[in-house]
Amino acid sequence: MGNRYLKRLATLLLSLFIVSLLAFTLIELSPGGAMARYLENPKISQADRARIALRFGLDKPAPVRYLIWLRNTVQGDLGISLMTGRPVLTEILERLPATLKLMTFSFIISLFAAIAIGIYSATHRHSLGDNLAAACSFLFLSLPSFWFGLLMIYLFAIRLDWLPAGGMITPWFDPDKYPLPTRPFVIFWEHTRYLLMPATVLSLSNIGSWSRYMRSSMLDVVSQNYIRTARANGVPERKIVYKHALRNALTPLVTLVGLNLPSFFAGAVVTEQIFAWPGMGRLFISAAGNRDYQVLMGITIITAVLVLLGNLLADFLYAFLDPRIKCEG
Amino acid sequence: MPVAYYVVIIFFAVFAPFFATHNPTYISLDREQIKLPPTASHFFGTDNLGRDIWSRMLFGARISLLIGFLTMIITVILGVAIGAVSGFYGGKLDFIMMRFVDILLSLPTIFLVIILAAFFKPNFFGIAAIIGMTSWMRTARLVRGQFLSLKEEEFVAAARALGYSDCRIIVFHLLPNVRPLIIVDATLLIAQAVLLESALSFLGFGVQPPQFSWGSMLSASQHIVFLGEAPWTAFFPGTAIFITVLCFNFFSEGLRDAWDPKLKNIVC
Numbered sequence: 001m002g003n004r005y006l007k008r009l010a011t012l013l014l015s016l017f018i019v020s021l022l023a024f025t026l027i028e029l030s031p032g033g034a035m036a037r038y039l040e041n042p043k044i045s046q047a048d049r050a051r052i053a054l055r056f057g058l059d060k061p062a063p064v065r066y067l068i069w070l071r072n073t074v075q076g077d078l079g080i081s082l083m084t085g086r087p088v089l090t091e092i093l094e095r096l097p098a099t100l101k102l103m104t105f106s107f108i109i110s111l112f113a114a115i116a117i118g119i120y121s122a123t124h125r126h127s128l129g130d131n132l133a134a135a136c137s138f139l140f141l142s143l144p145s146f147w148f149g150l151l152m153i154y155l156f157a158i159r160l161d162w163l164p165a166g167g168m169i170t171p172w173f174d175p176d177k178y179p180l181p182t183r184p185f186v187i188f189w190e191h192t193r194y195l196l197m198p199a200t201v202l203s204l205s206n207i208g209s210w211s212r213y214m215r216s217s218m219l220d221v222v223s224q225n226y227i228r229t230a231r232a233n234g235v236p237e238r239k240i241v242y243k244h245a246l247r248n249a250l251t252p253l254v255t256l257v258g259l260n261l262p263s264f265f266a267g268a269v270v271t272e273q274i275f276a277w278p279g280m281g282r283l284f285i286s287a288a289g290n291r292d293y294q295v296l297m298g299i300t301i302i303t304a305v306l307v308l309l310g311n312l313l314a315d316f317l318y319a320f321l322d323p324r325i326k327c328e329g
Numbered sequence: 330m331p332v333a334y335y336v337v338i339i340f341f342a343v344f345a346p347f348f349a350t351h352n353p354t355y356i357s358l359d360r361e362q363i364k365l366p367p368t369a370s371h372f373f374g375t376d377n378l379g380r381d382i383w384s385r386m387l388f389g390a391r392i393s394l395l396i397g398f399l400t401m402i403i404t405v406i407l408g409v410a411i412g413a414v415s416g417f418y419g420g421k422l423d424f425i426m427m428r429f430v431d432i433l434l435s436l437p438t439i440f441l442v443i444i445l446a447a448f449f450k451p452n453f454f455g456i457a458a459i460i461g462m463t464s465w466m467r468t469a470r471l472v473r474g475q476f477l478s479l480k481e482e483e484f485v486a487a488a489r490a491l492g493y494s495d496c497r498i499i500v501f502h503l504l505p506n507v508r509p510l511i512i513v514d515a516t517l518l519i520a521q522a523v524l525l526e527s528a529l530s531f532l533g534f535g536v537q538p539p540q541f542s543w544g545s546m547l548s549a550s551q552h553i554v555f556l557g558e559a560p561w562t563a564f565f566p567g568t569a570i571f572i573t574v575l576c577f578n579f580f581s582e583g584l585r586d587a588w589d590p591k592l593k594n595i596v597c
Contacts, residue, residue: 011428011432014432015432015436018429018433019432019436022441023440023444024443026448028442028448031448031449031450036448045467047505056470061427085528104373115588138575138578138582141578142520142524142571142572142575142578143545144528144570144571144574146527146547147547147563147567147568147570148567150550150551150556150563150567151563151564151567153553153556154560154563157553158556158557158560165553165555177548209540252452259435261437262434262435262436262437262438262439263437265437265439266437269439269443269532270531270532272531273532273551274551284440285443286534288444288534289533291448293449296440296444298448299440300437300440300444303437303440307435309436311435
């Protein structure tokens with residue numbers, strides 16, 4: 001069994017190596033390579049470029065630079081941002097909490113909505129509600145998130161003025177101004193009102209696919225013998241659904257959620273851009289616009305680490321929920 | 330229904346010059362011409378540079394759909410080739426290739442897509458190539474799975490006994506068997522490609538001016554003041570993307586049900 005986890009760890013490290021090598025090679029192959037940022041400025045002469053290259057160690061051959069980058073990264077040094085001149089790791093760590101906040105909130109929304117819709121659809125098969133849920137999930141999966149986000153901003157922020165159009169918190173928000181009994185609610189609402197729209201936009205496609213999956217997995221479980229036995233023993237239907245069937249229906253969902261993590265991060269990039277959310281995705285977009293290769297490499301590798309750890313967690317969770325897996329692995 | 334939509338939209342895209350009421354790239358800074366709401370002369374209004382949105386959408390459809398199709402073709406070629414070789418030969422090669430696919434599938438490839446788009450500043454063919462190169466994995470896996478079981482069938486053994494080459498067996502004997510699967514997958518791929526391209530263009534890394542697609546038409550609406558003043562500039566191109574993607578998804582689902590109910594569990 002220990003062997004299994006060792007194997008997983010090796011795969012994880014290999015994945016990280018491959019993604020960093022891919023990102024590095026792609027940047028290297030592009031016209032201008034790592035120096036692309038300075039290529040178009042006519043005020044920067046050939047001599048200046050050579051000096052910059054020397055300063056950043058870009059004069060060495062690419063494979064050597066990749067190895068240097070790898071060594072530094074393993075030691076926790078992701079280099080210096082070309083945009084701001086600050087350490088990349090500091091920049092990322094400043095933005096990471098915002099991204100995680102958005103993703104956690106959206107994750108909770110998607111999970112609860114998907115499970116609720118899935119259970120309803122499975123227990124009311126071919127009813128009006130089930131068909132409606134099927135249609136909605138189809139719509140959600142086809143919805144361009146940026147367009148939907150803009151519509152929401154137009155409706156709720158500009159027309160109705162209910163929610164803020166972007167940002168994470170009001171800069172001059174001061175909880176001390178409010179009397180103590182209501183203060184927690186004020187703080188909660190202050191955070192929630194900024195989260196509501198971006199989290200909804202980020203959740204929709206997840207709800208679409210997860211709820212369908214939940215429905216079919218629930219139907220699979222309900223048709224099994226032990227459920228029939230429970231029914232024959234006169235266990236109330238509610239208890240069958242929520243106690244006997246739900247746990248087993250959830251296990252396959254864990255895998256799907258783990259597999260969906262990359263698209264979750266991809267969605268976060270777009271969502272953060274629409275709602276001016278000060279997270280890692282926006283940093284990535286501005287770094288890409290500035291061709292700041294250090295930041296791009298840094299974010300790619302950090303995201304890959306997060307996604308792979310998420311997958312690993314999903315695996316553990318799966319083994320925990322379904323003990324049969326341990327023997328097979 | 331989706332088929333009727335395609336006929337209409339491809340017709341509009343092909344004959345865009347006949348339906349366009351204005352020059353799609355004509356810029357007018359006349360204050361009377363910019364940010365006009367939809368009227369009889371400008372069906373969908375005008376944008377911040379006084380360009381007619383209806384005409385732009387017709388020409389934008391060309392780029393959006395072309396990138397969608399091109400991406401699909403690139404993805405299918407890559408996916409089928411890799412999946413077929415992997416599934417047909419099996420063994421160590423298959424193991425290594427599938428581990429590689431697993432790794433790519435578990436990584437957020439959007440970051441690589443954006444890096445490529447930002448550094449290479451591709452034209453629309455380049456964009457299709459970039460999206461294609463990062464989305465062939467699912468197709469490869471599907472084809473490989475089918476090939477693994479198909480190659481054990483008797484007709485393959487018969488073909489082998491006749492001394493046919495591997496290449497001939499793969500292309501003429503095995504591929505026709507997975508054709509429905511590939512076509513269903515391809516329609517789905519078009520939907521995803523249109524969606525990804527428009528997101529990329531929306532972020533400013535896709536189609537660059539003077540070319541434009543539906544996604545890049547929404548790009549200017551990121552400015553909140555502009556969105557408030559002229560919501561139609563975001564509404565119409567976005568609706569077109571939405572309906573197009575929806576129809577391709579619908580179409581794929583319909584094909585799947587029509588051809589082979591068994592496929593239901595394979596493509597997810």
